[in-house]
Amino acid sequence: MDMERFERQxxxxxxxxxxxxxxxxxxxxxxxxxxxxxxxxxxxxxMTWLLSEYANEKFDVARTMLMVLLHDVVEIxxxxxxxxxPEAQKTAHERELAAAERLYHILPEDQGTYLEDLWKEFxxxxxxxxxxxxxxxxxxxxxxxxxxxxxxxxxxxxxxxQVEKRNTHTAEGSEQIWEYMKKxxxxxxxxxxxxxx
Numbered sequence: 001m002d003m004e005r006f007e008r009q010x011x012x013x014x015x016x017x018x019x020x021x022x023x024x025x026x027x028x029x030x031x032x033x034x035x036x037x038x039x040x041x042x043x044x045x046x047m048t049w050l051l052s053e054y055a056n057e058k059f060d061v062a063r064t065m066l067m068v069l070l071h072d073v074v075e076i077x078x079x080x081x082x083x084x085x086p087e088a089q090k091t092a093h094e095r096e097l098a099a100a101e102r103l104y105h106i107l108p109e110d111q112g113t114y115l116e117d118l119w120k121e122f123x124x125x126x127x128x129x130x131x132x133x134x135x136x137x138x139x140x141x142x143x144x145x146x147x148x149x150x151x152x153x154x155x156x157x158x159x160x161x162q163v164e165k166r167n168t169h170t171a172e173g174s175e176q177i178w179e180y181m182k183k184x185x186x187x188x189x190x191x192x193x194x195x196x197x
Contacts, residue, residue, distance in 0.1 A: 005108045012106045018076045025082050029147040037072045044068035044136045054176045059128035067133045070115055071122045074099035083166055084158050131173035138167050139177060146184045150193020159195035160185060
């Protein structure tokens with residue numbers, strides 16, 4: 001066993017544990033506490049396998065599951081930037097780039113490079129895997145919001161236009177899932193959970 005390699009892997013594994021402390025704005029489906037980044041990532045990985053048949057194109061499911069499991073690792077350093085907070089979004093990319101530089105370099109070079117490239121692929125959203133990963137990343141909080149009577153949207157004053165803007169490219173990954181998501185948006189506008197504009 002290469003002990004230096006193993007110890008670097010263990011350091012990264014322990015660093016990953018910090019993702020459990022990053023709270024998101026979205027509450028769990030039982031109207032309970034806020035979910036953390038690790039729970040979000042696990043949920044996306046399970047959803048990727050379960051919903052893969054609705055992708056517009058064939059894609060590598062296992063690669064996408066790894067992509068979504070690790071897509072928010074950078075938030076260990078950068079923190080969670082709420083999707084509908086324009087001020088936080090202004091600096092999110094810079095903070096995440098700095099986090100990626102530190103976090104992925106904990107690992108041995110081959111693994112660190114692979115995971116950093118996978119994260120960049122997700123961020124760019126151009127491959128079939130990244131397109132479907134983004135569908136999952138947008139669908140999951142929407143499902144939780146809908147199950148909570150739209151309380152997270154309501155409390156943050158989110159409007160239909162903001163949700164639609166966030167989902168500009170969702171249909172590129174799955175037209176079928178986007179059709180379902182549009183019904184959720186309509187339902188929450190009717191209930192007053194989302195502002196109509």
